[in-house]
Amino acid sequence: MATSLGPTVAVRHNVPQTEGLRQEDEVSGKEVDSEDNTGRSRGVTKIFEDTTKKPSFNNLHLPSSSSSSSNSTPPKPSSTRSRSTKRSSLYESINNYQTSQLTSLSAEFKYEEGIVLQRISDCRDGDVDRIEREGEGCYDLLPELRGTLLSDSIYRLSRNPKNPPNLFSHNQGKFKPNDVIVLTRQSLGKGDRTSCPVDSDAVKFEVVVSGVGPTYIDVVISDQAKFDETFSNDQTFLRADRYFSTTSYERMCEAVKSFCNLEEEEESLTQYRDLVVGCFEGAPNNRIDQTSKYMSTPINGMHKNKAKTAYSTALSKFSLNNSQLSAVALSLSRKLTSIIGPPGTGKTFTGCAIAEGFTHLLNSNEKVLCCAYSNVGADNFARGLKARDLKVLRVGRATAISPDLLEDSLEYYLENDKKYSLALANAKKATKAAKNSRDKNAKMEATAAVKKADVEKMKAAAKIMENFNVVVSTCIGSADAAILTAQGKAENYSPPSPLSFPYLIIDEACQSLEAATLVPLTTTRCKSIVLLGDPMQLPPTVLSSSPTLETSLMERLTKNTPAPVMVTAKKDVEDSTEDFLKTVKLNNTGKQGAKYIKNNGGGVLLKLQYRMHPSISAWPSAQFYEGLLATPTSMIAQREGGGAILETVSAKLRERTNFFGNVGVVHVESEDGSALEERSEGKDGIGEGTFKNLKEAEIVTTLIHTILNEHQNTLAPSDIGVITPYNGQKTLLKNLLSSTQPAIEGVEVNTVDGFQGREKRVIIFSAVRSNKGKKVGFLSDGRRMNVALTRAKDALIVVADTTTVGGGDRMWGQFFSWVESNTNTH
Structure with missing residues (x-):
């Protein structure tokens, strides 16, 4: 049954998810959902053609942006003399939107495909062992069925169980859970270096990594592959290559086409489309205002009293502050609501309260769909809903779902x-x-x-x-066959009473590609949408530097739509403190927050954060939210332990440390002014090198030992997180922590991307960059900086060559100056 998987799928046009530009480092934290429209891991389409040709987007069977297919061209609305000009203009706007989205997705796919093709081509035509040395692949792997996790079959790929770990550990070093890899059968058996996934007769499968050990890789295989002799023959040798998911591209392309080809009678969705297209093109304000007015009303047939009842019921289960109350009330009474949640403001918590309210608006056979950009985000959403005793169903691969x-x-x-x-x-x-x-x-x-x-x-x-009542999935996973089938949209089966999803909530909306956000919107034909995100944190991850893809749908909407009319007016019950915020010079010169509100007026801002000590939140609040992000006074006492931690750091490093409140800066420069950074060996996911800084890594390791020794009764290793922009530094830090005596286990080390949405009591940030030219790379990305500085609850410690980093970027320079000028004043 299975085989060389060739042109079997007719698909569409779209691109992936994004996160800041990756010109220097591996795309960390980029997560994909590798399930196809049958709800299972799919075999590789014939993406690998003759590599002597340039990589072709059409090899994946995604139509080019110039496709003449009638299915990919928005139908021209019938025109009359009275409305022909207006409708023709709208039709042109829809067509431009579709072309721009699909062209950008095509470019993104080509970029990612080109990396894979080039690597495999170089290996076949020259150094066949290169993929192993660089950790991009492995040869001579034997598959062994290890068991199942629900419906997933787990196979272990290893060379020889008797081999010591050091013979294998480097080769699988870049594989990590949820990675997509291609397995190719080595037709000549062990030692075969000629079998290649680009060969037309190659037998290959797309699988997903579920776990990695010192001598093995565990993978999840598709239902179809279960029945293939490749996985039932203990003498079959396989080659593994790092790959990427094509399913996300296919589903996004389908969503764009569906969105731009709506039937006119689908009033709710056509209004969403007209608003999205208008904001995309900068349409006349009257068109956006007219559509926005429609979005500010309840869905058809819902009386306002019903929304009030749902609101009251939600409040009985959730303790909400004023801005959260506004967000919930607006969401229950409008067709479209954007909620901006800065770090620690309870964005997902608010989303759960809205979902609770929506469940009281449901009619027979109606459900609420809650989505997130990532599996981690979807799991967090599901946990929050479950904690409030809602009946929640999590849809997705078992290996991508948290065990709990x-x-x-x-x-x-x-x-x-x-x-x-x-x-x-x-x-x-x-x-x-x-x-x-x-x-x-x-x-x-x-x-x-x-x-x-x-x-x-x-x-x-x-x-x-x-x-x-509530179904939870990723955005891409919302096109799962089970969700489509339940709505009567599958070809092989339609239930007697199809379900519908009139209410849709999307978390992490500012991290998601616009096309990915359209997936749940178009697969459910929803009538009321709530977007949750923060335009000041990490954007979508884009490899091809496409301006179209770098802006999320939520960010575009909040910048271009009018401010919603607030429905609550009472004061927050908690007093907030401004003592630390007053030490930062606000960026605006007029009314507090005027510029921020102007740029993000279409969203509801959650204004109280409950994560950080006020000294930690002060600078990000001033820099990124113009002082609008406040901290309850109660957080001073709750986070007071951070001060003692900073005292410990200062005592250890003495003159090299400045600290203000619960924020510390450790200065790391070489004695002769030479560069401390160095390029790591190998290449990252986009073909560029990565950076590491040994001196910084050693200082970070020393700090962790010191903090744990001095505060062992109040701090555990799991309370500490280390953030760094570069994967080279991440690897170095992990190696140092595991090799020191005694070894430190439980401290999480990750990139900025990997920590978005996360928090720890203590965060140590290693900036890495140190050079005479004051080059800082993507450290100058303000949104990345915002995420890095807002993960800590009790204590934040920044370890950096402040001359390089502060001199190379204005914002970092202002941050270092702020800490230094206020040192020991609190």
Whole structure:
């Protein structure tokens, strides 16, 4: 059954998710959902053509932006004399929007595809062992079934269990959970270096990494691959290459096409489309205002009293401050609401309160869909909803879902469905019999059994979904076959009473590509949308530097739509402190926050943060939110332990440290002024080198030892996080922490991207850059800086060559000056 996977899928035009420009370092924290439209991991499409040709976007079967397909061109609305000019203008705007999105997605795909193709081509035409040396692939891997996680089959890929770890550990060094890799069967067996995924006759599969050990890689294989002899023969050797998910591109392309080709009778969605297109092109204000007015009203058929009842019910379960109350009330009474949640303001918590309210507006066969950009975000959303006793179903691959939520997953319930389990067992039995038979009927029976198992799976999924009020998935995962089938949109099965998802909440909306945000919008045909995010934190991750893709849909909407009319007016019950905020010179010269409000007026701002000591939040509040982000006075006492930690750091490093409140800066410069940074060996995910700084890494390691020794009764290693912009430094720090005596386990080391949405009691930031030219790379990205400085609850310690970093970037220079000028004043 399985085989060289060629042109079997007719798809669409789109691009991936993004996060700041990666001109120097590996794309860290970029997560993909590698499930296809059947809800399972898909085989590799024929993306790998002859590598003597330039990489071709069409090899993936995504149409080019100039496609003449009638399916990808928005239909011209019928015109009359009275409205022909207006409608023609709108049609042109829709067409321009589609072309721009699809062209940009095409460029993004080509960029990512080109990296993979170039690496494989270089390996085939020259140094065949290069992929192993650089950690981009492995040869001579034997697959062994290790078990299952719900419906996922887990295979362990290893060379020889008897090999010591050091013979393998470097080769799989770049593989990490949720990575997509291509497995190619080595036709000549062990030692074969000629079999290559670009060969037309190659047998290859796209799989997802579920875990990595010192001598192995664990992967999840697709339902189809389960039945292939490749994974049932203990003498089959495989080659593994780092790859990327094509599914996200396909689903985003389909979403853009669907969004731009709506039927006119779909009033709600066409209004969303007209608003999005208007904001994209900078349409006349009257068109945006007119559409925005429509969005500010309740969905058709819903009386305001019903929204008030839902609001009151939500309040009984959630303790909300004034700005959160406003956000909930607006969301329950409008068709579109954007909620801006700066660090620590309870953005996801507010989203959960809104979901609670939506559940009280549901009619028969209606559900709420909650999405997030990443699996981590979706899990956080599901946890928050579950904590308020909502009936939540998490949809996604079992290996991508946090273990504590597995029993709330669709896969868990499917595993316990008797009809589906029986059909799956019959499919496995029939397939096994077909492998050992030359009888054509046996193969036909096996094919029929597999199809029946698929149908039973969708029947069971639709039935299971009826029992839950809220479904949670990633944005890309919202196009899962189970969600589509439950709505009666699948070809092989339609439930007797299809479900609908009139209410949609999207968290992490400012991290998501615009096209990715359109996926849940178009697959559900929702009527009321809530977007949660922060335009001042990390944007989508874009590799091709496309301006179209670098701006999220939420950011575009908040900048171009009019301010919503607030529906609550009472004061916050908690007093906020401005003592530390007063020490920072605000960037605006007029009314506090005037510029910020002007640039983000279309959103509701959550204004109280409950994460950081006020000294930690002061500078980000002034720099990125013009002083609008406040801190309750109660946080001073709750986070007072950070001061003692800074005293410990100061005593250890003496004159090299400045600290103000719970914020410290450790100065790291060479004695002769020479550069301390160095390029790491190998290449990162976009073909560029990465940086590391040994002296900084050693100081960070010393600080962690000192802090844990002095505060062992109040701090655990898991309370400390280390953030660095570069993967080279991340690797170096991990090695130092594990090799010191005694070794430190439990301290999390990650990149800025990996820490977005996270928090720790103590954060140490290693800036890395140190050179005579004061080059700081993407340290100058303000949104990246905002994330780095707002993860700490009790204490923030920045370790940096302040001459390089402060001299190379104005904002960092202002931050260092602020700490130094206020040292020891509090």
